[in-house]
Amino acid sequence: APESPMSSSESVKSLTELVQQPCPAIETSKEGKVQEPGDPPASDSQPTTPLPLSGHSALSIQELVAMSPELDTYGITKRVKEVLTDNNLGQRLFGETILGLTQGSVSDLLARPKPWHKLSLKGREPFVRMQLWLNDPNNVEKLMDMKRMEKKAYMKRRHSSVSDSQPCEPSSAGIDYSQGASPQPQHQLKKPRVVLAPEEKEALKRAYQQKPYPSPKTIEELATQLNLKTSTVINWFHNYRSRIRRELFIEEIQAGSQSQAGASDSPSARSGRAAHSSEGDSCDGTLAETTDEGRPRGPRRSSPPGSHSSGEPLEAPPNSAPKEDASTSAASTAGPTGESPYRPKESSEKSPSLPSTSSTPAGPGPQKPPSLQSLFSFPEAAGSKNTRDNTLRKKKAANLNNIIHRLEKAASREEPVEWEF
DNA sequence: TCCAAGTCAATAGC
DNA sequence: GCTATTGACTTGGA
Numbered sequence: 001a002p003e004s005p006m007s008s009s010e011s012v013k014s015l016t017e018l019v020q021q022p023c024p025a026i027e028t029s030k031e032g033k034v035q036e037p038g039d040p041p042a043s044d045s046q047p048t049t050p051l052p053l054s055g056h057s058a059l060s061i062q063e064l065v066a067m068s069p070e071l072d073t074y075g076i077t078k079r080v081k082e083v084l085t086d087n088n089l090g091q092r093l094f095g096e097t098i099l100g101l102t103q104g105s106v107s108d109l110l111a112r113p114k115p116w117h118k119l120s121l122k123g124r125e126p127f128v129r130m131q132l133w134l135n136d137p138n139n140v141e142k143l144m145d146m147k148r149m150e151k152k153a154y155m156k157r158r159h160s161s162v163s164d165s166q167p168c169e170p171s172s173a174g175i176d177y178s179q180g181a182s183p184q185p186q187h188q189l190k191k192p193r194v195v196l197a198p199e200e201k202e203a204l205k206r207a208y209q210q211k212p213y214p215s216p217k218t219i220e221e222l223a224t225q226l227n228l229k230t231s232t233v234i235n236w237f238h239n240y241r242s243r244i245r246r247e248l249f250i251e252e253i254q255a256g257s258q259s260q261a262g263a264s265d266s267p268s269a270r271s272g273r274a275a276h277s278s279e280g281d282s283c284d285g286t287l288a289e290t291t292d293e294g295r296p297r298g299p300r301r302s303s304p305p306g307s308h309s310s311g312e313p314l315e316a317p318p319n320s321a322p323k324e325d326a327s328t329s330a331a332s333t334a335g336p337t338g339e340s341p342y343r344p345k346e347s348s349e350k351s352p353s354l355p356s357t358s359s360t361p362a363g364p365g366p367q368k369p370p371s372l373q374s375l376f377s378f379p380e381a382a383g384s385k386n387t388r389d390n391t392l393r394k395k396k397a398a399n400l401n402n403i404i405h406r407l408e409k410a411a412s413r414e415e416p417v418e419w420e421f
Numbered sequence: 422t423c424c425a426a427g428t429c430a431a432t433a434g435c
Numbered sequence: 436g437c438t439a440t441t442g443a444c445t446t447g448g449a
Contacts, residue, residue: 090437105428107439120426122446193431194442213424235443242425243441 065124073113076130081110087140089147097146098133099126114249196236200226204236212241 084094095106109126116124133139196204207214207222214222214237223230 092437101427102429103438104430104440107437108428108441111439114426120447123427190431195432196442232442236441238424239442242427245425 061125061128062121065121065128068124068128070116071124071127071131073116073119073127076127076134077110077113079134080130083134083140087144089140089143093143093147093150097143099129101126112246112250114246115252118249194228194232196228196232200228204233204240208237208240212237 080094083089084091090103091106091110092103095101095103099106099109101109113127114123116127119127136142203226204222207218211218219230219233219237222228223233226233
């Protein structure tokens with residue numbers, strides 16, 4: 001999205017008003033729809049547009065996002081969750097009509113919102129939408145309407161049913177995305193979803209502990225030993241790194257909010273998160289594998305023949321296994337993992353270090369690259385608790401591993417290293 | 422080509 | 436029927 005034509009503080013101010021204060025009402029303008037062609041059909045035919053743009057006629061969502069002041073992502077998701085549960089509204093309905101996202105994405109987003117300053121423009125979009133939705137005085141009402149309409153349509157379909165020739169006529173009444181009503185007929189031969197066995201995951205985690213960025217050769221070896229496709233191994237590493245990173249964001253925020261305890265005038269997430277964390281539902285699940293370990297689910301692939309766990313490729317280092325945290329995580333929201341996927345280069349390019357500095361200016365402007373020090377500088381006040389201290393220590397160690405990895409890589413490429421020590 | 426970020430969608434479990 | 440999890444995919448940057 002191009003930069004806004006508006007300049008200076010004025011635009012920011014008006015935007016701030018738009019995003020932060022209750023807006024007039026959600027318009028039904030199609031302008032608001034800035035969906036990609038591939039977007040779920042959700043919004044197209046629906047009265048509720050994903051974005052209220054009233055007062056800012058032609059502003060696209062991208063423009064809004066670009067000009068948006070820093071939002072409290074945790075506070076926003078917390079409120080959204082409250083509103084949804086209070087009104088018995090589902091994530092699917094909300095996601096598809098308001099955010100243009102699927103249920104799974106919404107769940108993820110609500111459970112593990114990233115801090116604003118860590119989000120790309122695209123990643124900020126749903127939060128801006130959520131904020132705008134929260135600001136809409138009729139938000140619940142409209143969603144309820146949608147729900148009713150969906151139900152109606154469903155009933156109608158059921159009655160007139162079996163003659164399901166209905167070419168998916170979701171029309172006004174929301175869409176039945178739910179059960180295989182996929183308009184794409186030709187997608188017959190879907191390959192079954194791969195479900196990794198617990199032993200496989202364990203092995204991969206151990207490998208990750210040793211090398212978060214395994215070489216192609218290592219990947220190949222892992223794949224062979226675990227009898228997985230290399231692409232599966234690659235994907236797993238990508239996903240794992242990414243999800244661990246996300247857990248760390250949450251850790252940061254939690255630690256930051258603890259250490260700051262009302263000290264800052266930062267407009268952003270800290271306070272919201274503090275409250276949020278008490279729910280204990282957000283960050284202890286994903287990588288801890290609390291629900292997953294020990295139960296291979298689904299029609300999984302043939303399990304690793306012969307080799308399985310005994311064939312695990314790499315020895316577990318003493319403090320590895322995020323899972324060990326999982327066993328205790330029920331009682332705490334402390335991070336489930338003991339490693340960090342941070343890569344200095346990425347971080348320095350894309351994120352302005354830690355939220356604890358909270359000097360982030362409103363909006364997604366250019367952000368100061370963090371020094372290595374800042375990458376390490378998890379708020380020490382959090383050290384008041386030993387467990388957390390240990391966790392952070394582990395993470396720092398893992399950080400070092402990553403940095404070493406990066407340094408090695410950089411050295412081998414002879415690319416200039418710009419990090420400051 | 423590799424990676425991060427964002428997302429989808431299948432699936433499990435409640 | 437709902438939410439959470441997670442393997443796979445898409446996009447974009449370097």
